[in-house]
Amino acid sequence: MVILGIDPGLANTGWGIIEERAGEVRCRAYGCIQTSAGSDLPVRLRHIADDLTAVVERYRPQEAAIESIYFGANARSAIPTAHARGAALVAVSLAGVEVGEYTPMQIKQAVVGTGAADKGQVIFMVRNLLHLDHDPRPDHAADALACAVCHAHLRRTGVLSGGTYVQKRGNGYS
Template identity: 45%
Template sequence: MNAFRILGVDPGIARLGYGVVDVEGSSLRCVTYGCIETHAQTPLPVRLQTIFRELTDLIQRHSPAVMAVEELFFNRNTTTAFTVGQARGVALLSAAEQSLAIAEYTPMQVKQAVTGYGRADKQQIQQMVKLLLGLVDLPKPDDAADALAIAITHGHSAPIERLEVREANRTTGWNWERRTR
């Protein structure tokens, strides 16, 4: 059985978290994680361009089968929601440009999948991500831990999809995970 690679993305304009996780059967393995950071003094179009370029580079370097992205949920600051939404849009564009499948999860779905509790706090999520991935230390910063949690959510939520992709690869000779022959 081959590993199924997932790129988890926690959208943000100042800091976009990413985490790459391999899933093989019920086993999870962390490949890498971190953040793409942009500075507040940099014009917004340049910040978005930085996110696009760095995320595209990550996709090309790690060849995930899918990008799992957190859906946005804001109930207070609409200005923040708009800029984070723009960063999320750039992340989705980066995946689309690389012919990468996209999965989306709400924050509650992520918390439920990782901790079993839909109202888990950041510390609980970090502890469970550390445990599920067998990491020595808590993944930091929070944005990277959240991205790993999003990847784990897809790993737990999509075993049927992975089987369908593998079956399509086997029967057609077409690599549906990377959209190549």
């Protein structure tokens, strides 16, 4: 199973491709889509959608995982992230890829074992879980890989226990 993980952001959208076979997860590729703050919003969103479409066409993931938006203390800063997340969802949805959505806490819990993990702990565990010989950089790509690993783990747990742990909406976003 090939899984695309996405860490949405207007300036930086991280993506990561992992492959799961017989309970083992391996990294196939990762990167970060950067947009210029000087560009108009529609141009930036098109750039994100186009680049993610190219990633989907190249690696052909069967499923995708995307981080949900964390509003925290400043909901205003979440709006640009929401725009980027929407562009990412359109790109994978148009390709017919099912999407699981996860909170930052769920991702940290699945990868590190605690929802209170810091970025360094997430990067360390992503490196180890995916058998990498280096830290995945930038952080946005590492977060996207963590999201994909979370999806793989929760998907497998859901399949093994018969539960439903993944929020899938496929092409039917409402």
